[in-house]
Amino acid sequence: MPSYNLAIVGMGNVARALLRLLISKETDLRRRYDIRWRLTGIATRRLGWVADPDGLNPLAVLHGHPVTPHGAAAASPPRNVREWLERARADVLFEATSLNVETGQPATDHLKAALECGAHAITANKGPIVHAYHELCALAKEAKKQFLFESTVMDGVPVFSLFPFGLPATDIRGFTGVLNSTTNVVLTEIEKGRSLDEAVKRAQAMGIAETDPTADLDGWDSAVKIVALAIVLMGVDVKLENVQRTGIRELSEEKVRSVRSSGTGVDLRVSPELLLTTDPLANLEGSSSALRFDLDVFGLSFVEHNPGVEATGYGLLADFLRAVQP
Amino acid sequence: MPSYNLAIVGMGNVARALLRLLISKETDLRRRYDIRWRLTGIATRRLGWVADPDGLNPLAVLHGHPVTPHGAAAASPPRNVREWLERARADVLFEATSLNVETGQPATDHLKAALECGAHAITANKGPIVHAYHELCALAKEAKKQFLFESTVMDGVPVFSLFPFGLPATDIRGFTGVLNSTTNVVLTEIEKGRSLDEAVKRAQAMGIAETDPTADLDGWDSAVKIVALAIVLMGVDVKLENVQRTGIRELSEEKVRSVRSSGTGVDLRVSPELLLTTDPLANLEGSSSALRFDLDVFGLSFVEHNPGVEATGYGLLADFLRAVQP
Numbered sequence: 001m002p003s004y005n006l007a008i009v010g011m012g013n014v015a016r017a018l019l020r021l022l023i024s025k026e027t028d029l030r031r032r033y034d035i036r037w038r039l040t041g042i043a044t045r046r047l048g049w050v051a052d053p054d055g056l057n058p059l060a061v062l063h064g065h066p067v068t069p070h071g072a073a074a075a076s077p078p079r080n081v082r083e084w085l086e087r088a089r090a091d092v093l094f095e096a097t098s099l100n101v102e103t104g105q106p107a108t109d110h111l112k113a114a115l116e117c118g119a120h121a122i123t124a125n126k127g128p129i130v131h132a133y134h135e136l137c138a139l140a141k142e143a144k145k146q147f148l149f150e151s152t153v154m155d156g157v158p159v160f161s162l163f164p165f166g167l168p169a170t171d172i173r174g175f176t177g178v179l180n181s182t183t184n185v186v187l188t189e190i191e192k193g194r195s196l197d198e199a200v201k202r203a204q205a206m207g208i209a210e211t212d213p214t215a216d217l218d219g220w221d222s223a224v225k226i227v228a229l230a231i232v233l234m235g236v237d238v239k240l241e242n243v244q245r246t247g248i249r250e251l252s253e254e255k256v257r258s259v260r261s262s263g264t265g266v267d268l269r270v271s272p273e274l275l276l277t278t279d280p281l282a283n284l285e286g287s288s289s290a291l292r293f294d295l296d297v298f299g300l301s302f303v304e305h306n307p308g309v310e311a312t313g314y315g316l317l318a319d320f321l322r323a324v325q326p
Numbered sequence: 327m328p329s330y331n332l333a334i335v336g337m338g339n340v341a342r343a344l345l346r347l348l349i350s351k352e353t354d355l356r357r358r359y360d361i362r363w364r365l366t367g368i369a370t371r372r373l374g375w376v377a378d379p380d381g382l383n384p385l386a387v388l389h390g391h392p393v394t395p396h397g398a399a400a401a402s403p404p405r406n407v408r409e410w411l412e413r414a415r416a417d418v419l420f421e422a423t424s425l426n427v428e429t430g431q432p433a434t435d436h437l438k439a440a441l442e443c444g445a446h447a448i449t450a451n452k453g454p455i456v457h458a459y460h461e462l463c464a465l466a467k468e469a470k471k472q473f474l475f476e477s478t479v480m481d482g483v484p485v486f487s488l489f490p491f492g493l494p495a496t497d498i499r500g501f502t503g504v505l506n507s508t509t510n511v512v513l514t515e516i517e518k519g520r521s522l523d524e525a526v527k528r529a530q531a532m533g534i535a536e537t538d539p540t541a542d543l544d545g546w547d548s549a550v551k552i553v554a555l556a557i558v559l560m561g562v563d564v565k566l567e568n569v570q571r572t573g574i575r576e577l578s579e580e581k582v583r584s585v586r587s588s589g590t591g592v593d594l595r596v597s598p599e600l601l602l603t604t605d606p607l608a609n610l611e612g613s614s615s616a617l618r619f620d621l622d623v624f625g626l627s628f629v630e631h632n633p634g635v636e637a638t639g640y641g642l643l644a645d646f647l648r649a650v651q652p
Contacts, residue, residue, distance in 0.1 A: 021623075025495055032495065157626055158492030165491065166484030168647040169351055169358065170640075280606050280629060292631070297347075297640040299631030300483055303606060307624040314496075314623040321494040 001034050004324060005053065007041030007090035007119070009081070009110050010097035011061070013207040014124050014151070017313025018094060019058050025317070033325060041088030042067065049078040051087035081110050085117045092323065094316050095123040098210060101220050101240065104131030115139040115147065120323040124316055126152040126221075129228040130240055146323040151315025153179065153225045154289050157304050161322065163233055170295045172234055177291035178281050179225045181307070182209040182216035185287050207309040208287055219245045219270040226268050229291075236266045246271040327360050330650060331379065333367030333416035333445070335407070335436050336423035337387070339533040340450050340477070343639025344420060345384050351643070359647060367414030368393065375404040377413035407436050411443045418649065420642050421449040424536060427546050427566065430457030441465040441473065446649040450642055452478040452547075455554040456566055472649040477641025479505065479551045480615050483630050487648065489559055496621045498560055503617035504607050505551045507633070508535040508542035511613050533635040534613050545571045545596040552594050562592045572597035 006022075008015050022029075022037060029035045039058045041051040050056065052069035060067050069077075078084035085093065093114035095107050104127030111128050112135075114121040121140065123129075128136060129149055140147035153159050158166075178184060182203050189199035200217075203209035215221045223243040230238050244267075275282035281290055285306060292301040304311065332348075334341050348355075348363060355361045365384045367377040376382065378395035386393050395403075404410035411419065419440035421433050430453030437454050438461075440447040447466065449455075454462060455475055466473035479485050484492075504510060508529050515525035526543075529535035541547045549569040556564050570593075601608035607616055611632060618627040630637065 028495055156493075156623060158488060161492045162484060162488070165648065166487045166644075167482075168644050168651075169354055277603070280609060283606060283609075292629075297482060298633040298637040301627075301629040301631065303618075303627040303629070305618070305625030305627065311624040318492075318494050322491065325494075 001030070001036055002324070003036035003038060004091040004320075005040040005089050006037050006092050006094065006320075007043075007051070007085060007088045007114075008039070008094045008096060009043040010095065010125075011042060011044040011047075012096060012098065012210075013309045014312045014316070015094065015096040016062060017207075017309045018096070018316045019062055019313075021310065021313050021317050023058055023062075029321075033321060035321070035324060037320075041084055041090055043081075043084060049080070049084035049087075051078055051084050053087070053089045081106075081113045082117060085113060085119060090114065090117065090119045092120045092122060092320055094320075095121065095125050095128070096316070097125055099125055099127050099215060099221070099224065101127065101215060101224060104128050108132045108136070111136055111147065112139060115143045115145055118143060118145065120146045120148070120320075122146075122148045122316055122319040122323065124149075124151040124312060126224045126228050129231060130224055133228075133231050146319075146326065148319035148323055149228075150319050150322075151312050152228055154291060154302065154304050155307050155311035156314035156318055157291075157302050157311075158318070159229070159291060159302065160232060161318075167295065167300075170297055173294045173296060175226075175229060175233075175291060175293050176281070177289065178284055179289050179291065180216055180219075180222045181287040181289055182213055182221070184284060184289065185209070186213075186217070188286050206287070222270045223268075226270065230266050230268060234266060238266060238268060243268040243270055245269075327356070327362055328650070329362035329364060330417040330646075331366040331415050332363050332418050332420065332646075333369075333377070333411060333414045333440075334365070334420045334422060335369040336421065336451075337368060337370040337373075338422060338424065338536075339635045340638045340642070341420065341422040342388060343533075343635045344422070344642045345388055345639075347636065347639050347643050349384055349388075355647075359651060361647070361650065363646075367410055367416055369407075369410060375406070375410035375413075377404055377410050379413070379415045407432075407439045408443060411439060411445060416440065416443065416445045418446045418448060418646055420646075421447065421451050421454070422642070423451055425451055425453050425541060425547070425550065427453065427541060427550060430454050434458045434462070437462055437473065438465060441469045441471055444469060444471065446472045446474070446646075448472075448474045448642055448645040448649065450475075450477040450638060452550045452554050455557060456550055459554075459557050472645075472652065474645035474649055475554075476645050476648075477638050478554055480617060480628065480630050481633050481637035482640035482644055483617075483628050483637075484644070485555070485617060485628065486558060487644075493621065493626075496623055499620045499622060501552075501555060501559075501617060501619050502607070503552075503615065504610055505615050505617065506542055506545075506548045507613040507615055508539055508547070510610060510615065511535070512539075512543070514612050532613070548596045549594075552596065556592050556594060560592060564592060564594060569594040569596055571595075 038055040043049045056067045078087045107125040108128040111121040136147045185203040186199040223245045290303045364381040369375045382393045404413045421436050433451040434454040437447040462473045511529040512525040549571045616629045
């Protein structure tokens with residue numbers, strides 16, 4: 001029965017949700033997939049690079065207790081991501097640091113290091129797709145490892161995994177969606193009579209909004225997501241600055257729309273939009289998100305109903321299973 | 327470049343939609359998937375078993391022109407499905423005959439014959455899943471061929487193909503949906519002021535309702551679909567008679583609901599239900615259908631927007647690609 005060494009960089013809500021799921025589904029993974037795992041590396045700004053090939057205690061990590069490597073591993077801590085991955089003998093890297101919209105760093109470097117060290121590279125961070133998708137795919141191919149990123153758009157909903165296996169020989173003509181959970185939660189709370197600040201605090205308490213909600217409220221998060229979708233699923237070479245982005249702090253609705261223009265290329269737009277009440281996008285409650293693909297053969301929507309942070313953690317777990325049982 | 331011999335039994339709307347797609351996507355299949363195909367067998371009640379390993383003219387089939395096998399193939403026509411499959415040297419059988427709710431025949435026998443003759447067995451017919459799912463899976467495993475049936479529920483929407491690859495290590499706790507296109511079209515037409523009869527005729531003219539719409543209007547079609555979903559995705563051994571089915575001829579809404587009961591087993595129900603206008607299921611127009619899965623990690627819905635019969639044909643085409651490039 002194969003056992004995999006897992007390393008996680010970034011220990012925020014998403015990484016913690018992943019760890020909880022790994023623990024709660026441990027028996028299930030063994031029985032259904034014949035898979036065992038061991039946590040051999042964690043890295044955070046506070047703790048630095050912590051690695052132990054004999055395994056760290058995941059419950060201690062979750063409860064914020066000190067995690068100390070044993071024996072030789074304790075002697076001199078790794079000084080960078082490569083030393084850390086090697087010391088952890090990592091088979092899989094989970095990249096869960098927070099998004100840097102402008103550079104996609106340091107997430108991209110973490111993923112490159114993983115692939116170069118012979119580990120699968122799995123990310124919940126959208127930055128690397130927007131800034132280094134082709135480079136990371138090429139590295140993964142060369143290393144015969146997987147570069148996976150399902151949780152970057154709609155958490156664990158298999159948006160990327162669906163293509164091409166689920167929908168072979170289709171053409172995507174465009175897509176439309178509500179992709180930012182924080183905004184949706186904030187708007188729902190405002191509808192209930194709360195102020196913007198109170199609403200943001202509630203979204204943070206739910207583990208959905210980040211400490212700095214700017215990326216969400218100003219549409220950056222959605223813009224990064226639609227660029228990722230366009231690059232990966234439509235095969236077009238777009239940049240973040242190609243997105244027409246309208247801030248939505250004062251507004252009551254967010255809609256992400258992408259329509260392939262009649263000429264070459266793709267138009268990408270993030271903006272608040274008024275919807276008919278019969279529009280499925282108008283009835284999304286709380287943290288729900290939705291994405292509609294206009295394919296040549298039919299139109300297909302996905303709706304994720306009021307997910308918690310567990311759903312994003314699940315996306316990482318699912319990528320792990322896809323990587324090791326492709 | 328591999329070329330596959332295709333045989334189609336049943337030449338109604340769905341099979342014709344498949345043929346049109348095969349023709350329109352011929353170049354695409356060659357370029358993107360390195361796949362060629364040839365139509366070597368068709369069978370209908372009117373024409374009988376027609377096979378020619380050198381290929382029949384698909385355009386003649388579509389236009390209802392006579393299709394005559396050449397040379398030796400013309401001498402004595404095949405007398406049954408096995409002779410036909412062998413004469414056609416079929417690599418893939420598409421089963422597109424109409425549904426027999428009680429027995430699942432003769433579709434089940436066609437699929438068995440295909441697998442026993444070494445062809446992939448692809449069906450748009452739900453009967454065989456309800457009546458012979460395990461037997462057909464076992465035959466496919468033995469023959470190292472694929473038994474696929476994506477188009478039986480929600481046309482080409484990858485409901486079955488999504489599991490387990492797209493959603494590994496999840497538990498399905500239940501599902502709810504609007505699964506019958508004919509009913510939805512009929513209700514939409516009635517809302518516009520038409521009578522039931524007129525509405526049914528329109529649905530037939532659109533190629534969505536069958537000549538005898540009883541199976542749709544009395545909920546049999548939906549009942550067969552939820553049994554298929556329960557058998558395949560939840561792994562439970564249910565029969566059609568376990569479904570609580572309420573006819574809907576007089577009613578304004580159809581809802582299919584399946585909820586796993588707290589004890590063992592599964593409760594399956596087809597019935598008309600009043601919905602809140604904010605319910606995504608209440609806003610499905612025309613031939614649209616929807617399916618919501620309640621998973622342990624989140625809730626996920628699919629909506630197929632106003633598909634035509636092309637969407638069902640696409641489900642068969644997609645299964646063909648999945649079978650030959652697994």
